[in-house]
Amino acid sequence: MTDTRIDRRMAKLKAEGRPALVTYFMGGDPDYATSLSIMKALPKAGADIIELGMPFSDPMADGPAIQAAGLRALKGGQTLVKTLAMAADFRKGDDDTPIVLMGYYNPIYNHGVERFLADAKAAGVDGLIVVDLPPEMDEELCIPALKAGINFIRLATPTTDDKRLPKVLQNTSGFVYYVSMTGITGSALADTAKVGEAVRRIKAHTMLPVCVGFGVKTAEQARLIGASADGVVVGTAIVNAVASVLGPKGEKVADPAEAVATLVGGLAQGVRQARLAAAE
Amino acid sequence: MNKPALPNSFRTGPNEQGMFGIFGGRFVAETLMPLILDLEKEWEAAKNDPAFKAELTALSTFYAGRPSKLYFAEGLTKHLGGAKVYFKREDLNHTGSHKINNCLGQILLAKRMGKKRIIAETGAGQHGVASATVSARFGYPCVVYMGATDVERQKPNVFRMKLLGAEVRPVSAGHGTLKDAMNEALRDWVTNVEDTYYLIGTAAGPHPYPEMVRDFQSVIGAEARAQILEQEGRLPDVIIAAVGGGSNAIGLFHPFLDDKDVKIVGVEAGGRGLDGIEHCASMNAGRPGVLHGNRTYLLQNGDGQILDGHSISAGLDYPGVGPEHSWLRDSGRVDYVPILDDEALEAFQLCTKVEGIIPALESAHAIAQAMKIAPSMGKDEIVIVNLSGRGDKDVHTVAGMMGMEI
Numbered sequence: 001m002t003d004t005r006i007d008r009r010m011a012k013l014k015a016e017g018r019p020a021l022v023t024y025f026m027g028g029d030p031d032y033a034t035s036l037s038i039m040k041a042l043p044k045a046g047a048d049i050i051e052l053g054m055p056f057s058d059p060m061a062d063g064p065a066i067q068a069a070g071l072r073a074l075k076g077g078q079t080l081v082k083t084l085a086m087a088a089d090f091r092k093g094d095d096d097t098p099i100v101l102m103g104y105y106n107p108i109y110n111h112g113v114e115r116f117l118a119d120a121k122a123a124g125v126d127g128l129i130v131v132d133l134p135p136e137m138d139e140e141l142c143i144p145a146l147k148a149g150i151n152f153i154r155l156a157t158p159t160t161d162d163k164r165l166p167k168v169l170q171n172t173s174g175f176v177y178y179v180s181m182t183g184i185t186g187s188a189l190a191d192t193a194k195v196g197e198a199v200r201r202i203k204a205h206t207m208l209p210v211c212v213g214f215g216v217k218t219a220e221q222a223r224l225i226g227a228s229a230d231g232v233v234v235g236t237a238i239v240n241a242v243a244s245v246l247g248p249k250g251e252k253v254a255d256p257a258e259a260v261a262t263l264v265g266g267l268a269q270g271v272r273q274a275r276l277a278a279a280e
Numbered sequence: 281m282n283k284p285a286l287p288n289s290f291r292t293g294p295n296e297q298g299m300f301g302i303f304g305g306r307f308v309a310e311t312l313m314p315l316i317l318d319l320e321k322e323w324e325a326a327k328n329d330p331a332f333k334a335e336l337t338a339l340s341t342f343y344a345g346r347p348s349k350l351y352f353a354e355g356l357t358k359h360l361g362g363a364k365v366y367f368k369r370e371d372l373n374h375t376g377s378h379k380i381n382n383c384l385g386q387i388l389l390a391k392r393m394g395k396k397r398i399i400a401e402t403g404a405g406q407h408g409v410a411s412a413t414v415s416a417r418f419g420y421p422c423v424v425y426m427g428a429t430d431v432e433r434q435k436p437n438v439f440r441m442k443l444l445g446a447e448v449r450p451v452s453a454g455h456g457t458l459k460d461a462m463n464e465a466l467r468d469w470v471t472n473v474e475d476t477y478y479l480i481g482t483a484a485g486p487h488p489y490p491e492m493v494r495d496f497q498s499v500i501g502a503e504a505r506a507q508i509l510e511q512e513g514r515l516p517d518v519i520i521a522a523v524g525g526g527s528n529a530i531g532l533f534h535p536f537l538d539d540k541d542v543k544i545v546g547v548e549a550g551g552r553g554l555d556g557i558e559h560c561a562s563m564n565a566g567r568p569g570v571l572h573g574n575r576t577y578l579l580q581n582g583d584g585q586i587l588d589g590h591s592i593s594a595g596l597d598y599p600g601v602g603p604e605h606s607w608l609r610d611s612g613r614v615d616y617v618p619i620l621d622d623e624a625l626e627a628f629q630l631c632t633k634v635e636g637i638i639p640a641l642e643s644a645h646a647i648a649q650a651m652k653i654a655p656s657m658g659k660d661e662i663v664i665v666n667l668s669g670r671g672d673k674d675v676h677t678v679a680g681m682m683g684m685e686i
């Protein structure tokens with residue numbers, strides 16, 4: 001597979017000696033225009049990679065915050081087609097920041113896998129994270145995606161032992177997403193020392209960068225996790241920042257893009273201090 | 281639609297990957313994958329372990345009350361004036377439905393696997409009650425996820441679960457029905473994967489659940505087949521069961537699948553009609569998709585978002601169906617037909633009046649289908665209806681529908 005924007009971005013950050021800040025937000029939350037403005041604000045505030053959430057009616061691996069964000073997006077009229085359009089709109093002004101689509105398989109399957117990959121490629125999408133497609137189901141989307149030149153980023157978890165790890169890593173590309181705990185998004189962060197150990201365990205099996213997500217909410221946590229990981233993923237905190245400026249009827253009481261930018265600015269500081277602290 | 285070539289036997293699925301044709305599979309988060317592989321291994325071992333079989337048989341006999349009777353419903357037969365109607369009396373099992381068959385099997389597996397805690401989802405509450413029952417019997421803490429709407433319409437069962445020592449957690453996401461309860465149970469499982477056994481209540485979910493639940497429920501069909509041979513000296517012409525997730529139906533159907541002259545009919549919840557979205561007839565009005573660990577027929581919108589559906593019967597109120605049914609539908613071996621809320625209600629009342637049996641609203645859907653076909657069949661023809669459960673839990677709902685308060 002040729003280089004993708006993810007590979008290039010990761011190589012650049014490695015050379016700079018700092019971990020990536022990977023930011024998840026929900027596409028279409030609370031509406032298309034606002035959500036696009038959030039997406040555009042992310043790189044400016046210091047995000048290195050964007051995870052664009054594709055809302056799904058039944059997000060089995062997500063906690064209340066991301067569940068609610070998905071429902072707001074669906075209520076606001078978001079669809080898979082619109083999420084792809086959002087990636088394309090973003091690409092008009094930014095040809096460097098990697099975009100990873102994250103979500104569940106059914107909307108993709110419903111759209112048609114080949115058609116989805118062609119549309120995603122045309123929209124400037126670089127990678128996919130699909131929660132409910134383990135390696136046992138690689139023929140569904142992973143292999144076709146790799147053929148289409150799109151990274152398939154796999155989740156490794158605390159239950160993925162050394163025996164299973166090679167299977168999980170086999171068709172993974174772009175980076176490995178280590179889920180810090182057994183649980184759903186938005187839970188409390190696991191013991192950071194344990195996470196560091198897990199990252200080292202995975203790195204012994206692969207040359208790919210390892211990013212850590214689930215539970216990271218503050219700049220301080222980003223700094224601690226970033227000491228050992230190649231990237232830090234933040235999702236629920238960003239989705240909460242959006243929710244925090246919505247009124248009881250979903251109306252905006254302040255600018256969500258600004259709220260997100262403030263949070264991400266702090267997180268960006270955190271990852272930039274990660275290795276300084278580690279070197280001390 | 282392209283029909284797959286007819287297999288020599290309809291009873292050989294799933295394959296190693298847990299697929300029935302294009303249906304089934306293991307569409308789950310990585311966190312759960314190692315556990316699901318473990319479960320599969322343990323299930324394979326248990327299946328071939330005589331001690332496991334012996335313990336299950338003893339519990340089925342002395343605790344659950346098996347075999348359940350195959351009862352000639354003479355009152356209903358006379359009333360309909362056509363084919364002889366038999367009921368497979370799963371309503372007489374301990375806890376009042378077929379759900380106990382599966383729960384006894386799975387609790388023994390949980391014990392084998394050294395798990396410490398049981399979780400379950402429930403719609404009508406029958407599976408919740410059966411899970412709470414076996415948890416009490418074997419000394420496990422049990423958490424049951426139940427949609428908030430269902431908590432409201434199945435109050436007697438909620439209380440039963442609490443009496444049995446289970447914790448009932450209402451789920452208010454979505455319409456607060458079975459689908460939402462299943463999402464929440466999966467979230468619990470992902471979080472507590474180390475010590476928790478997820479006791480799925482129907483023949484759905486990721487492999488090996490659809491196969492395993494089918495095998496535990498197949499006792500229904502195996503008994504019915506032997507009983508009708510003994511009582512009538514021949515196989516039935518038609519067998520009928522209601523399909524929610526599909527466990528009582530696949531349990532009755534599976535032993536008959538290769539009996540080519542036996543017509544098999546699954547009844548889906550037609551709700552208020554198939555024109556709108558107020559039904560749960562996923563195989564009549566849905567498309568294949570992926571939800572809760574498997575590919576199957578689902579009610580979904582054009583964007584692939586799952587719809588909530590509707591049925592008067594909480595146990596049928598699920599927008600999907602077990603994957604083996606999807607395969608049996610496409611292969612043409614089984615016919616799946618809808619029955620409306622009103623038709624089920626009428627069957628509920630008729631059965632009560634002419635048989636003195638109050639059926640579960642789920643089972644009333646199957647009876648309603650028998651009411652449709654039996655009158656035009658010959659008097660020497662035979663129909664078996666799976667009476668999957670008793671209707672005590674539904675009297676509040678039915679009273680409401682009849683405009684009465686109790």
Ligand SMILES: Cc1ncc(COP(=O)(O)O)c(C=O)c1O
Nearest residue numbers: 406524525526527528595642669
């Ligand atoms: C009595 C009864 N019949 C049928 C069902 C539907 O489930 P399944 O399709 O798995 O048999 C239920 C579910 O709660 C039930 O309680």
